[in-house]
Amino acid sequence: MKMRVSLILAIVLSTLDAFSAKPVLSFKNGTFKIIQFTDLHWIKGHEYAAYNDSTVQLMHRLIQEEQPDLVIITGDVVVSKGAEEGWKEITRPMTDLKVPFAIVFGNHDTESDMSKNEVLQLLQKNPYNLSGNSDKSLLGEGNCFLEVKSVDTRKTECLLYLLDSHAYSPMPQVEGYDWIKNDQIQWYRRTSKRFSSEAGKMIPALAFFHIPFPEYELVRNQENVLGNHSETVCSPSLNSGLFASFVEMGDVMGVFVGHDHNNDFAGELDGICLAYGRKTGYASAYHEVLKRGARVIVLHENERAFDSYIRTSGGQEFDYLFLSK
Numbered sequence: 001m002k003m004r005v006s007l008i009l010a011i012v013l014s015t016l017d018a019f020s021a022k023p024v025l026s027f028k029n030g031t032f033k034i035i036q037f038t039d040l041h042w043i044k045g046h047e048y049a050a051y052n053d054s055t056v057q058l059m060h061r062l063i064q065e066e067q068p069d070l071v072i073i074t075g076d077v078v079v080s081k082g083a084e085e086g087w088k089e090i091t092r093p094m095t096d097l098k099v100p101f102a103i104v105f106g107n108h109d110t111e112s113d114m115s116k117n118e119v120l121q122l123l124q125k126n127p128y129n130l131s132g133n134s135d136k137s138l139l140g141e142g143n144c145f146l147e148v149k150s151v152d153t154r155k156t157e158c159l160l161y162l163l164d165s166h167a168y169s170p171m172p173q174v175e176g177y178d179w180i181k182n183d184q185i186q187w188y189r190r191t192s193k194r195f196s197s198e199a200g201k202m203i204p205a206l207a208f209f210h211i212p213f214p215e216y217e218l219v220r221n222q223e224n225v226l227g228n229h230s231e232t233v234c235s236p237s238l239n240s241g242l243f244a245s246f247v248e249m250g251d252v253m254g255v256f257v258g259h260d261h262n263n264d265f266a267g268e269l270d271g272i273c274l275a276y277g278r279k280t281g282y283a284s285a286y287h288e289v290l291k292r293g294a295r296v297i298v299l300h301e302n303e304r305a306f307d308s309y310i311r312t313s314g315g316q317e318f319d320y321l322f323l324s325k
Contacts, residue, residue: 022100022127022129022130023100023127023128023130024149024153025069025070025100025130025146025147025148025149026069026148026149026150026151026153027148027149027150027151027157027299027301028069028151029151030151030300030301030302031298031299031300031301032069032070032148032158032298032299032301033066033067033068033069033070033296033297033298033299034068034069034070034071034072034160034206034296034297034298034299035062035063035066035068035070035071035072035294035295035296035311036071036072036073036074036208036256036277036294036295036296036297037059037071037072037073037074037277037280037294038073038074038075038076038210038257038258038259038276038277038278038279038280038294038295039074039075039076039106039258039259039261039277039279039280039281039285040055040073040076040077040078040090040280040281041055041076041077041079041108041281041283041284041285042055042077042078042079042080042086042089042090042281042283043079043080043086043283044080044081044082044085044086045080048283050282051281051282051283052086052089052282052283054282054292055090055280055281055282055283055292056089056090056092056093058280058282058292058293058313059071059090059093059094059280059294060092060093060096060097061313062293062294062311062313063093063094063097063099064097065311066296066311068099068296069099069100070099070100070101070102070130070146070160071094071099071100071101071102072101072102072103072104072160072162072208072256073090073101073102073103073104074103074104074106074208074209074210074256074257074258074277075103075104075105075106075107075108075109075165075209075210075211075258075259076106076107076108076109076210076258076259076281077090077103077105077106077109078090078109078112078114078119079108079109079111079112080111080112081112081113082112082113083112083113083114083119084114084122086112087114087119087122087123091123091126091128091129094128095126095128098128099128100128100129100130101128101129101130101131102129102130102131102144102146102160102162103123103131103142103162104131104142104162104163104164104165104208104209104210105119105140105141105142105164105165105210106165106167106210106211106258106259107165107166107167107168107177107178107210107211107259108167108285109167110167116140116141116142116164117141119141120132120133120141120142130144130146131144131162132144134187134191135187137183138181138183138184138187139164139166139181139183139184140163140164140165140166140181140184141164142162142164143162143163143164143184143187144161144162145159145160145161145162145191146159146160146162147159147160148160148299150301151301155199156195156199156203157203157204157301157302158203158204158205158206158299159191159192159195159203159204159205159206159251160205160206160207160208161188161191161205161206161207161208161252162207162208162209163180163184163188163207163208163209163242164180164184164209165177165178165179165180165209165210165211165257166178166179166180166181166211169236169237169238174237174238175237176236176237177211177234177235177236177237178211178236179211179213179236179238179239179240180209180213180240180242181240182240182241184242185240185241185242185245188242188245188249189245189249192205192249192251193249196251202250202251203251204251204253204299204304204324205251205252205253206252206253206254206255206256206297206299206306207246207252207254207255207256208255208256208257209255209257210257210258210259211234211235211236211257211259212233212234212235212257212259212260212274212276213235213236213239213240213242213243214233214235214236214239215239215243215269215274216233216235216257216274216276217232217233217235218269219265219267219268219269219274220232220233220263220265220267222267224267225265225266225267226265226266226267226318226320227263227264227265227266227276227310227318228262228263228264228265228289228290229263229265230262230263230289231260231261231262231263233260233263234259234260243255243269243270243272246272247270247271247272252272253272253273253304253305253306253322253324254272254273254274254275254297254306254308254322255272255273255274255275256275256276256277256295256297257275257276257277258276258277258279260276261279261284261285261286261288261290262288262289262290263276264276264277264278264279264290264295264310264318266308266318266320268322271324273306273308273320273322275295275308275320276295277294277295278290278291278292278293278294278295278310278311278312279292279293280292280293280294291312291313291314292312292313293310293311293312293313294310294311294312295308295309295310295311296308296309296310296311296316304323304324305321305322305323305324306321306322307319307320307321307322308320308321308322
């Protein structure tokens with residue numbers, strides 16, 4: 001009898017472990033596809049119901065049509081009370097379609113009735129969520145890296161860095177938006193060095209966060225910038241040196257942000273692509289001119305290269321190819 005009970009317990013525990021195991025990200029047929037949704041601006045209330053429904057339906061449609069391997073949402077997701085309801089609605093397309101996802105927080109995500117830590121705890125219950133804290137000592141929430149494995153899942157072929165860009169300046173003498181802090185930057189540098197040392201080579205990487213750093217304005221003013229760039233970049237007034245670290249470490253190929261709803265451009269600076277996503281949420285925060293959509297990023301196995309484009313319900317636009325020089 002004891003043997004039978006032990007066997008049943010072992011089966012139950014094995015089943016629970018299998019259910020709780022997080023998805024493994026890996027290349028398939030030489031590519032790995034990411035959809036970036038950004039600035040969903042889910043708001044509770046009858047007057048916003050149609051906007052919220054349209055946002056969720058667009059996400060569902062684009063995931064079905066693009067068949068991504070991963071969804072990343074770059075901030076300003078649920079920006080009002082009723083946050084638990086909002087997060088469950090916003091994550092339903094990925095859950096229903098069984099697609100792994102991760103999120104970073106935006107400045108307006110601090111304006112709901114859930115703390116960022118409480119949101120992460122809620123998301124941990126979703127088997128498709130990959131968001132979390134790789135190092136709990138860092139400032140902010142949701143600072144983590146994701147590994148994209150080779151097709152046989154034995155080697156790490158690409159790293160995805162997700163960083164909390166915080167909200168507003170905590171210093172009274174500095175106006176405007178907050179900045180990614182030195183401890184986050186040093187964590188990135190340590191992680192980059194560790195993976196490169198273990199692999200015996202530089203591991204290509206991408207970075208995702210919400211608020212752009214000041215270097216985005218340099219790209220916006222380039223003659224050959226691709227996409228919409230009518231809105232001045234709303235970055236922190238302080239430059240904490242994150243872009244300089246990306247250049248020095250040499251692994252990050254592209255940086256993807258949200259925050260500015262009328263920008264969706266991509267361009268290169270010092271060998272790195274700086275790009276915006278396309279605003280996804282239908283609720284407007286100010287005068288917005290772009291059709292709602294997403295950015296798609298397609299990584300190529302064994303290459304320091306990716307393709308990217310903007311995707312809306314009307315089709316594909318602003319095709320972009322990054323090849324490391």
